[in-house]
Amino acid sequence: MSGDLVRPAGPGSGRGSGTVVMADVAKLAGVSPMTVSRVLNSPARVRRETRLRVLDAVRELGYRPNSAARVLATGRSGVLGVVGFDTTLYGPASMLFGIEQAARETEYGVTITSLAALTQRNVAEAVDRLRGQSVDGVIIIAPHVPSVDGLADVSAGLPVVAVGGGDGGVIPVAAVDQYAGAAAATRHLLDLGHRTVWHLAGPSDWLEAGARRQAWEDTLRAAGREVPPVVFGDWSPRSGYEFGKRLAGDPSVTAVFTANDQMAVGLIRALHEAGRRIPGDISVVGFDDVPEAAYLSPPLTTVGQDFGQVGRHALQLLLERIGGAPAEEDRRIIVEPELIVRQSTGRPG
Amino acid sequence: MSGDLVRPAGPGSGRGSGTVVMADVAKLAGVSPMTVSRVLNSPARVRRETRLRVLDAVRELGYRPNSAARVLATGRSGVLGVVGFDTTLYGPASMLFGIEQAARETEYGVTITSLAALTQRNVAEAVDRLRGQSVDGVIIIAPHVPSVDGLADVSAGLPVVAVGGGDGGVIPVAAVDQYAGAAAATRHLLDLGHRTVWHLAGPSDWLEAGARRQAWEDTLRAAGREVPPVVFGDWSPRSGYEFGKRLAGDPSVTAVFTANDQMAVGLIRALHEAGRRIPGDISVVGFDDVPEAAYLSPPLTTVGQDFGQVGRHALQLLLERIGGAPAEEDRRIIVEPELIVRQSTGRPG
DNA sequence: GGCACGAATGATAGCGCTAACACACCTGAT
DNA sequence: ATCAGGTGTGTTAGCGCTATCATTCGTGCC
Numbered sequence: 001m002s003g004d005l006v007r008p009a010g011p012g013s014g015r016g017s018g019t020v021v022m023a024d025v026a027k028l029a030g031v032s033p034m035t036v037s038r039v040l041n042s043p044a045r046v047r048r049e050t051r052l053r054v055l056d057a058v059r060e061l062g063y064r065p066n067s068a069a070r071v072l073a074t075g076r077s078g079v080l081g082v083v084g085f086d087t088t089l090y091g092p093a094s095m096l097f098g099i100e101q102a103a104r105e106t107e108y109g110v111t112i113t114s115l116a117a118l119t120q121r122n123v124a125e126a127v128d129r130l131r132g133q134s135v136d137g138v139i140i141i142a143p144h145v146p147s148v149d150g151l152a153d154v155s156a157g158l159p160v161v162a163v164g165g166g167d168g169g170v171i172p173v174a175a176v177d178q179y180a181g182a183a184a185a186t187r188h189l190l191d192l193g194h195r196t197v198w199h200l201a202g203p204s205d206w207l208e209a210g211a212r213r214q215a216w217e218d219t220l221r222a223a224g225r226e227v228p229p230v231v232f233g234d235w236s237p238r239s240g241y242e243f244g245k246r247l248a249g250d251p252s253v254t255a256v257f258t259a260n261d262q263m264a265v266g267l268i269r270a271l272h273e274a275g276r277r278i279p280g281d282i283s284v285v286g287f288d289d290v291p292e293a294a295y296l297s298p299p300l301t302t303v304g305q306d307f308g309q310v311g312r313h314a315l316q317l318l319l320e321r322i323g324g325a326p327a328e329e330d331r332r333i334i335v336e337p338e339l340i341v342r343q344s345t346g347r348p349g
Numbered sequence: 350m351s352g353d354l355v356r357p358a359g360p361g362s363g364r365g366s367g368t369v370v371m372a373d374v375a376k377l378a379g380v381s382p383m384t385v386s387r388v389l390n391s392p393a394r395v396r397r398e399t400r401l402r403v404l405d406a407v408r409e410l411g412y413r414p415n416s417a418a419r420v421l422a423t424g425r426s427g428v429l430g431v432v433g434f435d436t437t438l439y440g441p442a443s444m445l446f447g448i449e450q451a452a453r454e455t456e457y458g459v460t461i462t463s464l465a466a467l468t469q470r471n472v473a474e475a476v477d478r479l480r481g482q483s484v485d486g487v488i489i490i491a492p493h494v495p496s497v498d499g500l501a502d503v504s505a506g507l508p509v510v511a512v513g514g515g516d517g518g519v520i521p522v523a524a525v526d527q528y529a530g531a532a533a534a535t536r537h538l539l540d541l542g543h544r545t546v547w548h549l550a551g552p553s554d555w556l557e558a559g560a561r562r563q564a565w566e567d568t569l570r571a572a573g574r575e576v577p578p579v580v581f582g583d584w585s586p587r588s589g590y591e592f593g594k595r596l597a598g599d600p601s602v603t604a605v606f607t608a609n610d611q612m613a614v615g616l617i618r619a620l621h622e623a624g625r626r627i628p629g630d631i632s633v634v635g636f637d638d639v640p641e642a643a644y645l646s647p648p649l650t651t652v653g654q655d656f657g658q659v660g661r662h663a664l665q666l667l668l669e670r671i672g673g674a675p676a677e678e679d680r681r682i683i684v685e686p687e688l689i690v691r692q693s694t695g696r697p698g
Numbered sequence: 699g700g701c702a703c704g705a706a707t708g709a710t711a712g713c714g715c716t717a718a719c720a721c722a723c724c725t726g727a728t
Numbered sequence: 729a730t731c732a733g734g735t736g737t738g739t740t741a742g743c744g745c746t747a748t749c750a751t752t753c754g755t756g757c758c
Contacts, residue, residue, distance in 0.1 A: 021744060032708050037746060047706060064481045068420035069744035072713045077417070079460070079482070086446075093442045097435075100463050109482060111428070111460045114449050132413045133428070133458060237644040262641060269644040292611060295586040295618040297646045370714060381738050386716055396736060418714035421743045701757085708751070713744105720739070728730080 020063045029057035040065060071134050079109040080318065081130030081138040083123060086114070089235060090262070090290050091208075091307065095141045095163060098311020106319065111135060115142070131158055137318045139163055143207045159321035163314040164208060172321065172331040174313035178208050181303040181337035182215035185257050185285045187223075188301070188339055193347050194255035194283065196225040200243045200267065201232045202259040212259050212287065233259070237266035244270025247282075254282055254348040261286035261293050261302055268296070268344070279346035289340055299342035310335050369410045378406040389414060420483050428458040429667065430479030430487040432472060435463070438584060439611070439639050440557075440656065444490050444512060447660020455668065460484060464491070480507055486667045488512055492556045508670035512663040513557060521670065521680040523662035527557050530652040530686035531564035534606050534634045536572075537650070537688055542696050543604035543632065545574045549592045549616065550581045551608040561608050561636065582608070586615035593619025596631075603631055603697040610635035610642050610651055617645070617693070628695035638689055648691035659684050 026033040031054060038046050039054040046054070057063075071077045082099055084092055096112065103110050111133060113126045123142060130138055136159070143164035161172045189197045199216045202209025213230060220227045231246075233239030240263030247253050248271055258264040264286035268278055276282050278298055286293065289304035313333040320331075375382040380403060387395050388403040395403070406412075420426045431448055433441055445461065452459050460482060462475045472491060479487055485508070492513030510521045538546045548565045551558025562579060569576045580595075582588030589612030596602045597620055607613040613635035617627055625631050627647055635642065638653035662682040669680075 019744095023744085033744090034709080034746075035707060038707085041746080045706080050706080064477065066421075066744050067482050068417045068426065069713090070746075071417035072415070072421055072715085073744080073746040075713080088439075088443055088446050090437075094437055097437050097463065100461060101465075104463075104465075109460060109462070109478070111458060112449060113458070114446065114453075116450075116453075128413060129458070133416045237641050241644055265641045266644040269646060269648070272646050292586050292614045292641070295590055295615040297618060297621050299618070368714095372714085382714090383716075383739080384737060387737085390716080394736080399736080415714050418743090419716075421745085422714080422716040424743080699758105703755085703757100704753105705755095706751100706753080708749105710749085711747090713746090715743090717742090718740090720737105722735105722737080724735075725733090727732085 077134040081135035084114040094307035098308040102312040102315040172317040176305040178211035179215040182212035184339040186219040189255040200258040240266025248274030261288045283345040301345040378403045426483040430484035433463040443656035447657040451661040451664040521666040525654045527560035528564040531561035533688040535568040538604040549607040589615025597623030632694040650694040
């Protein structure tokens with residue numbers, strides 16, 4: 001402390017009690033700062049007696065290491081970035097929660113950035129912003145075609161994994177098997193005896209929506225059934241409602257599969273308003289198994305996804321990468337969804 | 350790495366993962382690092398011509414400032430911490446989203462920490478962890494009695510605001526007027542002609558749940574009505590369902606107010622199963638106005654809260670504090686909720 | 699008893715950035 | 729010409745921590 005007449009305004013400038021730094025601990029414990037650092041980072045390399053003395057000093061002074069300084073010195077931050085999109089939707093929100101939970105058990109912090117619009121540009125920018133914050137890795141919850149496209153360039157040198165409906169490719173992905181879930185839903189309706197199944201898809205540029213739509217179509221085709229025209233909703237109950245109003249007048253419709261539960265809610269509302277009974281007149285299957293699904297009127301048959309598990313897997317993939325695992329080609333973990341049959345589906349007629 | 354030649358990045362956007370630092374930019378622009386710093390932080394102090402030259406160099410090299418170094422030098426991080434709890438619930442999730450949205454417009458980043466259990470100890474620990482990450486301030490979404498208690502000590506020297514149902518006190522609070530919302534809901538039912546109103550409350554240690562319960566009780570008392578026994582749920586549809594099964598057998602029950610929409614969904618399900626009609630036999634009011642509320646069967650009368658607005662206000666309060674506004678003044682911003690009458694409520698009998 | 703050898707600790711030098719001051723260089727008034 | 733006062737830029741010295749090497753000490757060995 002030579003020129004302490006002029007102190008740049010550091011964190012907690014002025015107040016003596018405010019900032020306890022490593023040197024303070026070192027002095028109190030009668031060791032060098034380096035030893036304090038070692039005690040905190042690789043305790044095994046310090047003699048037991050010394051270590052205890054240092055830890056006592058840490059406790060007595062209430063010392064907390066300054067992470068910015070640590071980052072600067074090591075290049076590692078202990079923080080992961082998560083890029084999300086519309087985190088009020090049940091899926092993304094659950095995903096975020098799952099990741100945060102999983103991260104907590106590993107001593108990693110989580111910084112989020114959500115996007116207003118999912119353009120490739122935006123995603124690139126978000127990743128870059130996170131890079132500026134020295135995150136050790138990034139998880140992208142952006143099950144969106146344009147956003148995942150060409151992500152590889154963006155991530156140069158920074159471990160990145162995607163989560164959700166990812167098509168995979170260059171970056172590792174943890175996801176639910178959307179195709180299997182949607183196929184099961186469609187087959188369930190056919191097995192009940194419905195001649196064919198209508199589908200309200202999610203936005204066409206969402207990967208998950210695409211996979212569900214494809215599975216629905218393939219399943220109908222494989223069974224030799226007619227494939228009704230697809231309609232694209234926007235995940236909202238309102239879009240389900242509008243679709244429902246359109247379908248309600250068509251007596252040939254006996255089964256509908258919507259790409260998420262919220263749209264199913266809107267759909268069912270419209271059908272009810274039109275006097276159609278569920279499942280008496282029309283069967284409905286959703287996707288997600290939101291907490292309310294079991295308690296709707298009628299309780300909704302749907303496809304359950306374990307978001308928490310996907311979050312954990314995504315984290316695991318990311319840690320592999322951070323740990324310097326070979327940038328293995330096409331690494332991915334797929335979680336199987338589960339068809340949950342409740343009372344919104346039944347035999348036709 | 351200091352003496353390295355700066356790879357003249359190819360024509361395209363930098364694929365160069367080699368870290369570009371300020372000195373590189375300075376060299377390329379033919380100025381000192383300090384000038385680069387100035388261009389980035391207070392552009393007005395640099396001559397226009399120089400500034401443009403520097404910005405060109407920044408672009409050409411794809412330079413991104415290292416935030417850790419900046420934090421270390423300035424003591425400010427440009428990152429806010431958010432302490433959350435069970436971010437899958439609609440309220441907290443919306444809150445988080447609102448805050449993140451608002452923060453994005455101010456160039457602040459957001460780091461979240463969610464808690465498994467809301468004890469005072471945990472909250473203190475979370476705040477401390479965030480402090481270690483040099484956040485400039487903290488927003489606590491923890492509408493929970495024990496967690497807010499004694500938060501003042503924890504936050505010594507660090508700006509902290511609470512959001513949600515906060516009772517206020519030492520730390521500033523942005524919140525929805527829970528009391529007014531619940532009072533309006535209860536009064537609505539009385540105005541329709543119901544003799545009294547039953548209530549399914551939220552967990553007793555949530556501040557919001559307490560305020561809603563109190564308003565319900567006060568409103569009944571003020572109207573000279575009998576106050577039925579309170580039952581405490583856990584916000585889940587299941588707890589609403591169980592309450593509903595209990596109430597279904599009692600023909601004297603004609604109106605119920607549940608502390609959130611999810612519980613209302615469960616409640617309605619149980620009543621339907623018991624053959625009670627809504628609102629014919631029993632009227633139901635929820636709280637939150639989740640997106641599905643308008644499309645349930647029947648569409649749910651509920652109390653809408655503008656979480657986005659609360660998030661923005663919380664951020665505003667926090668920025669006031671960070672900007673060095675005079676401390677504790679029992680500062681708070683209250684947002685008025687809105688009763689949204691739909692079809693789950695009607696006249697009794 | 700002198701030597702090599704490992705374990706424990708200390709000294710030094712940055713990580714990349716910015717606050718504060720120092721130093722040009724330019725005006726315009728004297 | 730001379731000086732005050734500005735403007736634009738460079739220089740220096742850290743922010744708090746850790747990597748690296750240097751140093752000290754104890755130990756075993758021939």
